[in-house]
Amino acid sequence: MNAILGKLRTALLKTAKLQDQLESTTINLIAADNATPFKYLHKLPYKRYAITEGLLGKRPYAGVKYFDQIEQIAVDAAKYIFKADHANVQPHSGSQANQSAYLGLLANGDRVLAMSFSAGGHLTHGLKINFSGRFFDFSFYGVDADSGLIDYKEIEKKAIEIHPKMIVCGASSYPRNIDYEKLSLIARKVGAYLMADISHPVGLIATRVNPSPFPFVDVATLTLDKTLRGPHGGIVLCKQELREKIDKGVHPGTQSSIPLQRIVQIALCLIDAGSKEYELYTKQVIKNIKIFEKNFNQFSKSLVISGGTDTHMIIIDTYNVFGLTGKEAEFLLEEVGILTNRQVVPKETLKPYVGSGVRLGTAWSTSRGYLEQDFEILSNVILDTLKNPTDKKALSLNKKLVSTLVKKKRKNDTWA
Missing domain, CATH: 3.40.640.10 (Type I PLP-dependent aspartate aminotransferase-like (Major domain))
Structure with missing residues (x-):
């Protein structure tokens, strides 16, 4: 094989493995993502x-x-x-x-x-x-x-x-x-x-x-x-x-x-999508997001955009509550092992690429078998991380809590 293409092939295989490792060691709360069942x-x-x-x-x-x-x-x-x-x-x-x-x-x-x-x-x-x-x-x-x-x-x-x-x-x-x-x-x-x-x-x-x-x-x-x-x-x-x-x-x-x-x-x-199993999955998606709604609203009535959610996603205003742009909050949460995405909010004052908020979803995590008790822990981890962006001890502890959740074997995990 050509030397240049050989190096590219090696780099591809290595990087693909790293991506697989990333997805296997983090909790994905990006609302647009899901854990597609292996059978597909x-x-x-x-x-x-x-x-x-x-x-x-x-x-x-x-x-x-x-x-x-x-x-x-x-x-x-x-x-x-x-x-x-x-x-x-x-x-x-x-x-x-x-x-x-x-x-x-x-x-x-x-x-x-x-x-x-x-x-x-x-x-x-x-x-x-x-x-x-x-x-x-x-x-x-x-x-x-x-x-x-x-x-x-x-x-x-x-x-x-x-x-x-x-x-x-x-x-x-x-x-x-x-x-x-x-x-x-x-x-x-x-x-x-x-x-x-x-x-x-x-x-x-x-x-x-x-x-x-x-x-x-x-x-x-x-x-x-x-x-x-x-x-x-x-x-x-x-x-x-x-x-x-x-x-x-x-x-x-x-x-x-x-x-x-x-x-x-x-x-x-x-x-x-017409099966009983899938119906139970969608109901669990709502049960899980409602834990976020409850805990985030208890923390601050100003945190949750529209005051709550009816779907699989919830939008939080990180800029006005924590002083963190959406981009900063996204990077910070990834540091402890939680994947989210920055989001503009209705009263946006920042550039769209930066945003004042973060969007969180429960579709991926529910497909991986996460339940309400897991979201109680995740709620606390998210709030504590955003409250203490420069506290290395707090960030380290939250990263360990996320790692413990990731390693847990779960029923109804579509990737199992």
Whole structure:
């Protein structure tokens, strides 16, 4: 082998092992992450790498008879779980699912009303640095400055004012349930499509732990690797009358080929989402996050954005309570073995890359078998670490507590 490539190969193998070690020795509280069950990675009924392109039943390839059947199984499972008329399971990611929905239903320059980034919206919900903000005319709604909750009257007022072609709900860092029915009435009032990005709470919606957007929305987009704990990929769900537009938005609109192995993983993930085991998992996700809610609110009523959570995530204001930026808090918690991510908050005064808060989630840890008693310990570790950022003795003790939790053998660990 070429000497340079040989060194790169050695470095790759070494670094991959270090990443594996990192994931095995830390507790991941990043709300967008999950511990994908090994059966989706190592025990698939199909292990090869066939690809094809085109819509189901309309492929320009030979040898796709069983590919079509497998994709139809995934589609049927998605429709059943979410009570949707139609599902397209081909998007490579949540961002591409959103892009497909926009492309299928909107024209360049159409007006869209979505949640602002500081209130919890996603990059693909209209930021100028993203494709969505470049090709469509986005306006934004936020949350009530005091409660941190969606202000539906503000949405209605803005919708009447700008008459958007689409209203987008759902978010990347809004921890509360969304009133889809109320938004549906607003959308109908101004003749707009209503689209829900349910990428974060989708697993909780699958088991009705959180309310479903259907039948109130026209289209819903989702990812599979967050609370659904499936493979990386996206799905677009829609009403029957929008099927052709959505499908064309996916192909040929935004992508070409699709790998069969991922479609198999998606089908397995969705079938599992209808199991009793998975329902218990989603209920435990909520039980665990409620421990954070209780303990953080007891520490300070100013700490928890919106005062609590209905989903798998909670947002805390580290800057105004501890004097730590979100970036500083993220680095500090990683030092003791807890992975989180910095987050902007509704009354943000810092740059987005820095943020005033931290977002915490329980999807990954619950998949690894963590229970309420573990989150009692984690609550104390997080608060003590943020209170004592320069106390090396306290940080060392908290790191040991995290290490003890990590080493514990647990029932229902998806990585066991």
